[in-house]
Amino acid sequence: xxxxxxxxxxxxxxxxxxxxxxxxxxxxxxxxxxxxxxxxxxxxxxxxxxxxxxxxxxxxxxxxxxxxxxxxxxxxxxxxxxxxxxxxxxxxxxxxxxxxxxxxxxxxxxxxxxxxxxxxxxxxxxxxxxxxxxxxxxxxxxxxxxxxxxxxxxxxxxxxxxxxxxxxxxxxxxxxxxxxxxxxxxxxxxxxxxxxxxxxxxxxxxxxxxxxxxxxxxxxxxxxxxxxxxxxxxxxxxxxxxxxxxxxxxxxxxxxxxxxxxxxxxxxxxxxxxxxxxxxxxxxxxxxxxxxxxxxxxxxxxxxxxxxxxxxxxxxxxxxxxxxxxxxxxxxxxxxxxxxxxxxxxxxxxxxxxxxxxxxxxxxxxxxxxxxxxxxxxxxxxxxxxxxxxxxxxxxxxxxxxxxxxxxxxxxxxxxxxxxxxx
Numbered sequence: 205x206x207x208x209x210x211x212x213x214x215x216x217x218x219x220x221x222x223x224x225x226x227x228x229x230x231x232x233x234x235x236x237x238x239x240x241x242x243x244x245x246x247x248x249x250x251x252x253x254x255x256x257x258x259x260x261x262x263x264x265x266x267x268x269x270x271x272x273x274x275x276x277x278x279x280x281x282x283x284x285x286x287x288x289x290x291x292x293x294x295x296x297x298x299x300x301x302x303x304x305x306x307x308x309x310x311x312x313x314x315x316x317x318x319x320x321x322x323x324x325x326x327x328x329x330x331x332x333x334x335x336x337x338x339x340x341x342x343x344x345x346x347x348x349x350x351x352x353x354x355x356x357x358x359x360x361x362x363x364x365x366x367x368x369x370x371x372x373x374x375x376x377x378x379x380x381x382x383x384x385x386x387x388x389x390x391x392x393x394x395x396x397x398x399x400x401x402x403x404x405x406x407x408x409x410x411x412x413x414x415x416x417x418x419x420x421x422x423x424x425x426x427x428x429x430x431x432x433x434x435x436x437x438x439x440x441x442x443x444x445x446x447x448x449x450x451x452x453x454x455x456x457x458x459x460x461x462x463x464x465x466x467x468x469x470x471x472x473x474x475x476x477x478x479x480x481x482x483x484x485x486x487x488x489x490x491x492x493x494x495x496x497x498x499x500x501x502x503x504x505x506x507x508x509x510x511x512x513x514x515x516x517x518x519x520x521x522x523x524x525x526x527x528x529x530x531x532x533x534x535x536x537x538x539x540x541x542x543x544x545x546x547x548x549x550x551x552x553x554x555x556x557x558x559x560x561x562x563x564x565x566x567x568x569x570x571x572x573x574x575x576x577x578x579x580x581x582x583x584x585x586x587x588x589x590x591x592x593x594x595x596x597x598x599x600x601x602x603x604x605x606x607x608x609x610x611x612x613x614x615x616x617x618x619x620x621x622x623x624x625x626x627x
Contacts, residue, residue, distance in 0.1 A: 256288035295341035318417035322367040389615035393474035413459035431480040475620035490607035522590035537581035556603040559592040
């Protein structure tokens with residue numbers, strides 16, 4: 205399954221109903237084999253007009269016979285992927301519905317957008333939405349619910365999801381919050397450190413969080429590009445203006461976390477400093493999900509999806525010699541090489557591998573090891589607790605990103621005096 209998410213929701217309209225789209229694509233694929241150049245060109249354009257929702261229905265290059273067919277299919281795939289990227293990076297729009305339970309509202313948003321967000325643990329089943337009806341971009345809707353319901357948001361590492369929590373139960377400092385498209389940036393002050401007699405160092409932390417349907421891999425920014433100012437135009441500058449930073453994603457899917465250190469004169473209040481942060485974020489906007497059930501888990505077992513092939517090289521069942529762990533060694537091969545192979549940080553360490561009983565029950569490996577890397581693929585080893593085998597009905601799942609793209613964002617946090625959003 206190609207994990208593009210709800211492109212049909214993001215697109216303004218679908219040019220063809222689903223039941224007609226597949227039939228039309230089959231006809232156009234046949235016309236790609238025509239000896240008439242003009243007919244082949246028209247067929248190629250016709251497939252592109254069906255939109256990126258057909259990406260998971262396109263054949264693989266190995267299924268086509270001639271070089272010209274393969275070249276045409278690659279051009280089609282490239283064009284559709286560019287359009288898919290454009291759609292995927294747009295913020296989704298959601299409707300706030302007063303009078304419904306918060307948990308029901310969040311579930312309706314998940315079904316529509318693919319964004320999974322959890323209600324408060326203690327009161328999520330009974331909390332009724334009191335905000336007025338409004339259609340908003342996703343993160344702005346989350347902020348509006350926070351403000352109206354007296355809630356704060358927090359990433360739950362154990363659940364691997366964002367969650368609302370009661371603001372009264374959190375002792376952490378509040379965040380300044382801003383949004384730019386599908387990304388939310390949160391900033392808060394952490395500590396002050398004296399620098400001589402007349403200066404001080406203000407230390408802040410920030411988080412970059414995309415809508416949950418998107419998967420950031422890493423981000424980069426330069427302190428020379430970060431702008432600071434105060435409402436009274438007091439002197440303020442970066443502590444380390446020549447520094448460049450890279451923020452790496454964690455396996456739990458938590459927001460990207462960074463630090464900003466600002467040199468000011470003594471007396472400047474931390475909340476009076478406004479900041480503008482240009483950042484480049486690399487995201488995985490498309491991936492393949494490859495799964496092998498417990499009953500089929502054996503050396504030589506294989507599964508293919510789109511341009512990705514996975515083969516089981518070795519299985520070690522739990523025993524005393526391997527600390528009662530299930531060990532799985534796999535080989536992953538790409539049909540088309542590209543950005544996912546450019547570095548470990550964009551691919552090897554950001555693939556999602558887990559043992560799955562259901563979408564609500566997933567277990568992460570206790571250990572992962574890169575065994576071999578070549579220009580075409582990799583060999584990896586994953587180890588799981590023997591407890592994953594208790595039901596006998598689980599499966600090993602490997603999600604491999606097939607499309608990685610950079611996105612430039614600019615986040616602005618106003619001072620407390622002039623900002624409009626606080627959480």
